[in-house]
Amino acid sequence: MNTSNLRFRLRAIVLAVSMAGAVTGLFSAPSARAQGLPLIRDTEIELLLNDYSQKIFRAAGLGTGRVTVRIVNNDAFNAFVIDGRNVFMHTGTLMQANTPNEVIGVLAHEAGHIAGGHMAALRSRIAKDQTRALLIQLLGIGAMIGGAVSGGDAGKEIGSAGQGVMMGGNELIMRGLTAERRSQESAADQAGLQYLNATQQSGRGMLATFERFAGQELFSDAHKDAFARTHPVATDRLARLRQLVESSPYYNNKDAPELQLRHDMVRAKLSGYIEPPAVVFNRYPPSDTSLPARYARAIASFRRGGAGGLETALQGADALLRERPNDPYFWEVKGDFLQKAGRPQEAIGPFRKALQLHGGDAPLVGVQLAQALIQTKDPRVADEAINLLRKAVQKEPDNATAYNTLGQAYYDKGMMAQAELARAQGLFYFGALKQAQEFAKRAQAGLKAGSPDWVKADDIINYKPQT
Template sequence: MRNGLRAILGTVLVAVLLAGLLPVTPARAQGLPLIRDTEIELLLNDYSQSIFRAAGLGTGRVTVRIVNNEAFNAFVIDGRNVFMHTGTLMQANTPNEVIGVLAHEAGHIAGGHMAALRSRIAKDQTRALLVQLLGIGAMIGGAVSGGDSGREIGSAGQGVMMGGNELILRGLTAERRSQESAADQAGLQYLSATHQSGRGMLATFERFAGQELFSDAHKDAFARTHPVATDRLARLRQIVETSPYYKNTDPPELQFRHDMIRAKLSGYIEPPSVVFNRYQASDTSIPARYARAIASFRQGGGGLETALAGIDSLIRDRPNNPYFWEVKGDFLQKAGRAREAVGPLRKALQLHNGDAPLVGVQLAQSLLQTKDPKVADEAIGLLRKAVQKEPDNATAYNTLGQAYYDKGLMPQAELSRAQGLFYAGSLKMAQEFAKRAQAGLKAGSPDWVKADDIINYKPQT
């Protein structure tokens, strides 16, 4: 049990300490393996926005970020981000299960739990220092006095240190359990306010309740960071089952979209052999065909043509699905056929009514890869629109730097490169590029000021 408590504390400490690094780019600065995808992000946005509104978090304040990790887990480290593992999306059978997890994490944000933990840890660190000083003092006193009594005093000093740290640990984990229970209650309120069932949340916690008996080495991350006591689970079940919305189910179209992103993640992340076993040829559903097309591309060799044939068949069935066009463009671009990728990516962006920054960036990359100087201005327009929509999109800034370089606009190229490095968390290199950019820019101009902001930026400590 003691080792389990330490594991929980370690996870909490990591989450709290990481939150102090480069707040402008919390995810990248922490080295989390994030992935970006328009289809998945828009679905998670649809899952979360009504929940966030019910939690009083508004719209646009909190972002759901996707971590490439096979474990079932989700967590928060501040009031601006929910981190969702790909494993959660792939293992959750229904949208309601994911929505239940989001509701629980929204409860943590609305309750200010991470700020409370930071404050508690800061106090406990001070208390731990005092305990250590007392313990060290007792041990030094014992060493000086010598003899059996000295050894006894020295042992007492060690006991003070060990007992004090254990007391701090127990206090912190007790607070964590209280926060988990409060997040349950809040999450269920948000689900009720949006007329959604709590069955998904209950299924998640029932799934991991049995892992309380396992060693930490065999637990999923969610079970370690969200301990499920028997009485807590019983309270949760009672509330869920008495809700007037208990029997509500997910709309078929939402379930279809959920199945599609699970298939997409499987195709892009899992080994092709696993994908073909999971989505066998006898399964002619659209999600299964989607997964197999992507897995065929990742096989390499002659897999590209099979993949293109598979995605083209999906396009024939659903020509207004922008994600099929986007995936086709992705296949062609990654295969070195950038000129052929432009058309499908243009179509995908058109079907998004021009409002899909990630698609716009990939289209701009394909345009630049054609080495046709006539398309540089179009690429710059796409990239400038992308960074206006997503001011922290490092890839967009880096690609914009390449576009400016191709046009011979060196100060603008170096400024864009500086911005890309800054939002990727490479502050020192960003400041070097910003200085070079500033030397070629008119003093006091908007671009000069942007460079100056990077040069003088000091990370929070």
């Protein structure tokens, strides 16, 4: 993974936010998990966020495909950036935002930070030992507490540095950093509203988000919501934001009904997969016959398990499919139920249908289908699984799950060198460099010197993290 030690340190800092493990039912992102961020992958959610963000990113001059919105499994309302290539969005933000416009407003604000180069300035300051701990305090991510919890070297370093600052009392530095951070937040507000106006979208969602947390300025960090800690909202800043939003010619523009439905479906899906089933059934009672409610209840029924849990879930999925037979996500969810219930042969059909409805271009679904094929232990479908996984890694070269699954497929076919190489690539993108290099050495011994696969193994063997 081509990341510097500084970025690893930054991500270790983000560890200080209390985060749950990767969720069952949605793909986890292993490389991020290895660094402490429990990212999840899901085609439906990612495509929705892509539709939310791409117009905004283009308006911000960030192009198409340069910035990726990544999903953090955390129930707090928050979003943040730590470099110029990723926006991290909490699942809590998606679940608590009532409209697409609220999420789009958050994305516009974060795009303002990226376009303004704010993270470059932050990294420059973090590189200075004497201000690092102060910045951690400013970011409001509880590094001293988080360092004690994480137990890692980075956590210990951050924790001890924080204690030193508390004892030293660098008030002048803190005031300067606070003023700079507030200036950056205000600049990101204005830039974000420019992007919303350029795309003819209302800023009401952004305003609603900041108004929600504006009253927490005087709270201690322990009692602030995550968004209030990382996006401090001063009264004068909120007043300026409100004036700009209300003066926009697009103030009264609303989200399209179909977009609102997609948003509600994603919220229901996240609730079904992440929240305890009892909470899901309370949030979406049987009296609610809407499509999102039935979606959430079908997933929650599967996760609740017990007598009839799977059958109830499958009945719910089939009812959804009768209403919308061309919805790829309903087919995918049905396949997910069957695969996780130990019925891979039955899962193949739904996964194939989902992939077909995506036009064959859905790497995550392709990986799920390949996993089901492999789990059948039928040698006749091994080549199909390998082809699906090769397509997946071509589309997403850093997909560690796809590489690990490909390693299993090669192993089942007796292609040991290719299996070792795929394992090495999976471990590499997982962030386990030492283990990746061990597998790469074993793979290289069975590969023709100078061949493309031999070179890939050699690249891993000789890789050295940037300093």
